[in-house]
Amino acid sequence: MTVGTNYAGTIIFLIAFGLAAGGGALLGFHAEGPLTIAGGAIVVTLDLAFRLLWRRCGLFDRKSGGCFLFLPIWLWGVFWIGLGIADTCLLR
Numbered sequence: 001m002t003v004g005t006n007y008a009g010t011i012i013f014l015i016a017f018g019l020a021a022g023g024g025a026l027l028g029f030h031a032e033g034p035l036t037i038a039g040g041a042i043v044v045t046l047d048l049a050f051r052l053l054w055r056r057c058g059l060f061d062r063k064s065g066g067c068f069l070f071l072p073i074w075l076w077g078v079f080w081i082g083l084g085i086a087d088t089c090l091l092r
Contacts, residue, residue: 008050009066009073016042016077033088040080047074 020039029035047066051057051074057064059072066073 004067004070006067009047009068012043012046012050012066012073013068013076016040016046031088033084033086036080036084036087038084040077040082040084043077043080044074047072047077 017035017039019042020035023038024030024035043066048059051059051061051065051072055064059074061072068076
């Protein structure tokens, strides 16, 4: 793994955006904004469930949950939700 990234973060990211892309394809959504919002929401849900329910650790503990570039993956999910909202509502 690269510096500041762990396997949990990579797996959560791949599952979340795989589900978002697959679900979007099944429902006919192909725009980046809604898929980014869905992927971000799934990332937040999966990482918080992993951290709080399974590992029972803190929200910012890098070694107990998903991490990408030294930041918790759920925080990236919040960023992706905001980016998707901006793309859907403001940039179109």
